[in-house]
Amino acid sequence: MAYVHFTEEQKQRANSVDLVDFLQRQGEQLVRSGREWRWKRYDSVTVRGNEWFRHSRKEGGHAIDFVQQFYDLSFPDAVTLLLGGESGVEWNQTDKSAPPPRKEFMLPEASQDMRRVFAYLIKQRFISNEVLSHFAHENLLYEDKEYHNAVFVGRDENGIARHAHKRGTYTNGKTYKGNAEGSDPRYSFHWIGKSDTLYVFEAPVDMLSFITLYPKNWKQHSYVTLDGVSEHAMVRQLELNPHLKSIVLCLDHDEAGIEAVGRLKDILIKKDYTDVSVLQSTYKDWNEDLKARHGILPIPAEKHPKLELLPYICAELSVLCESLSVYKDIHSLITECEEVVKPLMTSGKTVGENAKAVKKCLKCMAAGSLLLLENQCRQMECPVTRNQLIRKLQTSYRPHEDRGWLRTKAEDIRRDLADIEKQRNTPGIRSVEDQNQLSRSYLRLALDCVKAWMFVEMEIPTMLPVLEQNVNFIMTV
Structure with missing residues (x-):
């Protein structure tokens, strides 16, 4: 080009x-x-x-x-x-998407009673009356006057309301949920107790369902909702409450929740929290578990599709490593595969037409990287088996870090190979740290090849109709 x-x-x-x-x-x-x-x-x-x-x-x-x-x-x-093509004329802009002026935070006006909120949360969501009464008494839960939504209030360290999450109480159709304008995400709905344990949830209904399921001494513990999967509320409560040392991540049992758990664990580890655990609901979330207890058919949990695919990929790598072990120049094999696969990975449509060839090259590169890592460990007098290396690869995979489209993944692989080549061609005797760095580079290359492999396996088949539509559109510009 x-x-x-x-x-x-x-x-x-x-x-x-x-x-x-x-x-x-x-x-x-x-x-x-x-x-x-x-x-x-x-x-x-x-x-x-x-x-x-x-x-x-x-x-x-x-x-x-x-x-x-x-x-x-x-x-x-x-x-x-x-820019609209060769002429450089940009798209005509409209004001229909312009956001309304940002308003200051205000709590929605309260209703005189909480009959609809209590009826919805108790009869439809099966949350304990005692638990709801506690939060209502603490002015953390009420019913709004205009729409009769349940309003879950988040207060700051001075008791001033900073956040309000609204949940619709009508049962016909899709239930409304959203935040009041100007809500500060650092202060979403929460409860702070005296124990050292903080339980982390995605939404208020999840938190109240969990407390209903596990009510023993619940007021002694701390709970925070993330307003989705953002870390801000969790981090803020940890900053304000240094007695909280043990964090239990209780996010939804689905793809987004699994990825968020991995990301939040990384954040906590960087902040030197060592006691971090994960607690998953049996079904999709804690309210579904609560529904199941009352005989309501629950929404099942969802497994992460990439984590489901990963063991099969690792098993295939084990077989391929055995086949490639007869090659004397693995570096050249990897380079040749990269030269073949790189131009094919620059276009989703091209990949779709050559998916088998792309996957074959990526598999060879991943297996070759593991063989080079095996040899490097042997040279360092720290021999490991191939099965151990494949297990290391599998445990090193983090779905929340597996982002970007195929072009990004191709660039990651190119960068990995450039780093390895630079390290191999550096003159002089390698230090122990140099050897460890080269080992890490081999593992990173294998992991990036696996990520690209999974993308081709899972995403390309669903992308092709959309890509065809986009190509047709671009041709008319």
């Missing part, structure tokens, strides 16, 4: 394109969600002006990387598309 130059002014204009307008011009369906718009095709993605965020993976950005991510385009192609 010929080099395409864009001025800083062109890149700035491309990056400032209104994504709501951009998507709607292509016939995409968007739904208002507070100050943002939710994309129906990917319901975890919200856009606002020129910004986007993918909540399931905790990643986001602006217009250019949005088009690169979701339309599988290179940087030049993304900028060209956003």
